[in-house]
Amino acid sequence: MTCAFKTVCIGIKGQSILETRVGAARPLLKLGTLRENQRTGHHAISTWGQAHQRYSIAQVEKRRLPPTISKRAMSRRVPIESQQVDAPLTCSATFLVLSAIQTPDSIKTIRSVLSGISGLAKNVSIRDLNASFACTVGIGSSVWDAITCLPRPSELRPFKEVKGKTHTAPSTPGDLLFHIRSERRDLNFEFERQLMDLLGESVKVEDETVGFRYFDVRDLLGFVDGTANPVGQAVTESVLVAQEDVSAESGTAQVGGSYIVVQKYLHNLKSWRGLKTEQQEAVIGRTKLDNIELDDAPEGQQMSHKSLATVEDAEGNEHDILRDNMPFGSPGSGEFGTYFIGYSRRLWVVEKMLQRMFVGVPEGMHDRILDYSTATTGSVFFAPSASLLAGLGDD
Numbered sequence: 001m002t003c004a005f006k007t008v009c010i011g012i013k014g015q016s017i018l019e020t021r022v023g024a025a026r027p028l029l030k031l032g033t034l035r036e037n038q039r040t041g042h043h044a045i046s047t048w049g050q051a052h053q054r055y056s057i058a059q060v061e062k063r064r065l066p067p068t069i070s071k072r073a074m075s076r077r078v079p080i081e082s083q084q085v086d087a088p089l090t091c092s093a094t095f096l097v098l099s100a101i102q103t104p105d106s107i108k109t110i111r112s113v114l115s116g117i118s119g120l121a122k123n124v125s126i127r128d129l130n131a132s133f134a135c136t137v138g139i140g141s142s143v144w145d146a147i148t149c150l151p152r153p154s155e156l157r158p159f160k161e162v163k164g165k166t167h168t169a170p171s172t173p174g175d176l177l178f179h180i181r182s183e184r185r186d187l188n189f190e191f192e193r194q195l196m197d198l199l200g201e202s203v204k205v206e207d208e209t210v211g212f213r214y215f216d217v218r219d220l221l222g223f224v225d226g227t228a229n230p231v232g233q234a235v236t237e238s239v240l241v242a243q244e245d246v247s248a249e250s251g252t253a254q255v256g257g258s259y260i261v262v263q264k265y266l267h268n269l270k271s272w273r274g275l276k277t278e279q280q281e282a283v284i285g286r287t288k289l290d291n292i293e294l295d296d297a298p299e300g301q302q303m304s305h306k307s308l309a310t311v312e313d314a315e316g317n318e319h320d321i322l323r324d325n326m327p328f329g330s331p332g333s334g335e336f337g338t339y340f341i342g343y344s345r346r347l348w349v350v351e352k353m354l355q356r357m358f359v360g361v362p363e364g365m366h367d368r369i370l371d372y373s374t375a376t377t378g379s380v381f382f383a384p385s386a387s388l389l390a391g392l393g394d395d
Contacts, residue, residue: 081386082256085343086235086322087134089226093181093211093326094188095262095339096195097174097379098203100143106202107146110176113198114139114147115393118386120198124191131183135191137389138177138260138381148384148392153254154247155347159261159378164358167370169263173206174379177260179324179341185210207377209264209339211326220267220327220336221372223284224291228309230320238320239343256385259347261354263340264377272372283368300362305369308356311349319349338373347380 100110113120117137125133144152162169178195180188188210219225230238241254272280281287285294285306296307311319322343329336342350357367 082240082258083136083383083386083389084134085136085239085258085383087136087181088132089213089217089324090132090181091183091213092185092188093179093324093339094192095207095209095211095326095341096178096180096192096205097207097262097377098176098178098199099173099206100147100175101202101204102143102146107143109199109202110143111147111392113195114389115391116198117389120194121191124187124194125182127190128182128184128187131187133182133184133187133191135181136177136179136260136383138179138383140175140177140379140381143175144382148253148388150253150388151249151251153241153257153259153382154245154250155259156254156382157347157380159380160351161378162354162358164360164366165364166366167358167375169354169358169375169378172377172379174262174377174381176203177262177379177381179260181324207264209328211328211339214327218327219325219338220269220329221272221280221284221338221369222288223280223286225325225338226323227286227291227293228306228320229322234320235322237345239322239345241345245345253384253388254382256387258343258345258383259350260381260383261340261342261344261347261350262377262379262381263375264337265340265373265375266335266337268372268374269336283372302365302368303361305357305367308361308367309353311352311356319344319346321349321353343383 100106114137117135121133121135125131139147141152141156141158144150144156159171161171178192180191182188214220217224217226229235239258241257241259243252243255246252246255275283277288281294283305285296285304286292287294293306294304297303313319324341324343326339326341327337328339344350357370360366
């Protein structure tokens with residue numbers, strides 16, 4: 001097998017090069033102050049809707065930029081077509097983790113399927129254009145070289161097991177991730193059916209989890225999930241690898257892509273419900289009814305989940321990730337859980353977050369949510385640009 005295919009890494013095929021991700025908001029069912037950002041589908045407490053603006057290539061070339069777009073922000077923009085990592089949070093999602101059968105024929109099949117993933121998505125999404133269908137593809141460390149024949153992203157590596165005194169975040173197999181979501185379960189099903197037909201015997205299923213949106217974007221523990229997600233322009237700056245992040249050795253293949261970490265958590269709801277509401281709120285760091293952030297605990301005392309999941313660098317700068325978590329479960333079998341999926345421009349941010357949760361700050365004071373939620377899987381992927389995926393078929 002040769003790897004001399006054409007890499008399409010520049011140009012947006014006539015699409016706009018700049019787009020702010022600050023769409024108009026709509027109120028949800030129960031929380032009057034909780035707004036959903038329709039551009040990203042992620043949530044923040046806000047009473048203000050923001051107008052969606054789109055800027056064309058011509059505007060960029062003439063530098064007719066609105067005052068809200070700084071020169072610094074311009075330098076961080078990625079002039080390629082990224083995957084829809086910031087697609088709206090929908091009512092249904094499927095998280096499909098596969099292992100590749102690493103033979104030449106299987107790798108060739110996988111490359112062919114990945115290069116046509118955009119066309120497959122169009123075939124399914126055309127059935128309901130209002131369903132916000134999207135599929136994001138992630139490639140794991142062990143197959144990156146064989147599938148792409150390109151330098152690997154600088155931080156791409158297998159999931160590192162995190163072992164604390166009480167709880168462990170395990171590392172589990174996974175070479176390919178398909179994050180499939182839309183407002184309709186049947187569209188997700190049909191896309192997955194066609195996808196698996198095309199992949200055939202070239203892959204093995206490691207995990208398949210079907211998630212759903214629960215009431216006013218709450219998890220099965222009863223708390224609003226995703227409040228800390230970045231919104232607007234901060235989404236791109238938090239999620240997509242920029243040119244400035246790339247060294248000469250690693251090449252430009254990673255530009256416009258995003259690191260993805262997935263974990264499957266199972267909840268002990270019986271024990272959780274045994275806590276008083278005030279105790280649950282202390283664990284989470286927010287009020288349960290209206291999602292108001294509680295004050296951080298004094299230094300040296302037990303920190304909440306909200307505080308431990310907040311990551312800063314050595315200079316004290318806070319780094320966000322984009323979470324698309326979904327509840328899943330089956331009351332009949334007693335299974336209740338949350339599927340964590342985090343998109344990040346920098347893998348170390350998610351790794352540090354998990355270290356803080358499972359080991360604790362200070363060490364030994366782990367995230368108390370782990371006393372009621374057990375991590376059962378853990379994998380890392382890199383979502384390359386859509387342009388790179390399309391180029392995989394140019395053998």
